Amino acid sequence: MIEVERQAALDAIGAEVAACTNCRLHVTRTNAVPGEGTAATEVVFVGEGPGFNEDRQGKPFVGQAGAKLDALLASVLWSRQEVFITNVVKCRPPENRDPEPAEITACAPFLTRQLEVLDPALVVTLGRFSMARFYPGARIGQVHGTFRLADPESGAPNALTYAMYHPAAALHQGSLNETLFRDMQGVPGALLEARKQRSAAPEPAPGPVEARVDPAAGAEPSPTSDAPIQAVGELDPEGAESDPTDQLPLF
Ligand code: SF4
Numbered sequence: 185m186i187e188v189e190r191q192a193a194l195d196a197i198g199a200e201v202a203a204c205t206n207c208r209l210h211v212t213r214t215n216a217v218p219g220e221g222t223a224a225t226e227v228v229f230v231g232e233g234p235g236f237n238e239d240r241q242g243k244p245f246v247g248q249a250g251a252k253l254d255a256l257l258a259s260v261l262w263s264r265q266e267v268f269i270t271n272v273v274k275c276r277p278p279e280n281r282d283p284e285p286a287e288i289t290a291c292a293p294f295l296t297r298q299l300e301v302l303d304p305a306l307v308v309t310l311g312r313f314s315m316a317r318f319y320p321g322a323r324i325g326q327v328h329g330t331f332r333l334a335d336p337e338s339g340a341p342n343a344l345t346y347a348m349y350h351p352a353a354a355l356h357q358g359s360l361n362e363t364l365f366r367d368m369q370g371v372p373g374a375l376l377e378a379r380k381q382r383s384a385a386p387e388p389a390p391g392p393v394e395a396r397v398d399p400a401a402g403a404e405p406s407p408t409s410d411a412p413i414q415a416v417g418e419l420d421p422e423g424a425e426s427d428p429t430d431q432l433p434l435f
Pocket residue numbers: 201204205206207208209210216273274275287290291
């Protein structure tokens with residue numbers, strides 16, 4: 185599918201999202217938030233759900249969490265214009281509560297279709313609800329800053345997924361700010377590894393692959409261009425740790 189066809193397909197999904205009444209979140213939304221970005225990207229960022237500002241504007245990550253995401257992208261010399269940004273649920277949960285399982289299930293086909301259209305090399309999960317789709321059974325305190333093959337059921341069977349805390353987590357818990365920026369430094373390396381795996385193996389390999397990227401492994405690639413493939417780091421040496429965002433609101 186060429187870029188113009190991808191954009192048309194994304195626009196069509198967005199129009200369906202805007203009219204969707206498949207779960208009760210449609211009752212309280214101001215605007216649905218399908219997502220935005222370039223159809224030419226190799227990298228998709230998936231958050232949890234729209235907040236107050238996103239609901240008002242119909243755009244993802246435009247409040248304080250959005251400013252944090254912009255800063256994270258800028259730290260690796262990327263911008264939101266070079267990636268695609270969306271959420272697990274496309275309508276704001278009232279009072280910024282967690283999305284409920286039935287709402288996530290109802291909305292899941294939209295994200296699946298977006299991923300099928302974009303066919304990203306890398307999916308960056310922002311927060312535990314996004315992580316749960318691509319890292320079933322994992323705890324974000326254990327897997328943040330690591331990548332692995334996406335769950336084939338996620339909609340991105342040929343992608344690597346890279347787990348990060350939600351940018352809003354740093355707004356509620358300042359100690360996570362450094363963690364977020366450190367994990368972000370591993371994203372370009374994860375993209376390089378994803379390109380390497382896609383070029384070497386057209387079909388997804390069986391079984392999980394999990395690793396942590398060495399941020400010093402090499403030059404940072406653009407998410408919309410083909411940079412040379414470079415080596416990445418070793419398996420995650422960390423053991424279990426608590427999940428400091430388990431009780432945090434989304435925004
Ligand atoms: S959250 Fe998703 S499933 Fe629910 S109404 Fe919005 S678009 Fe439809």
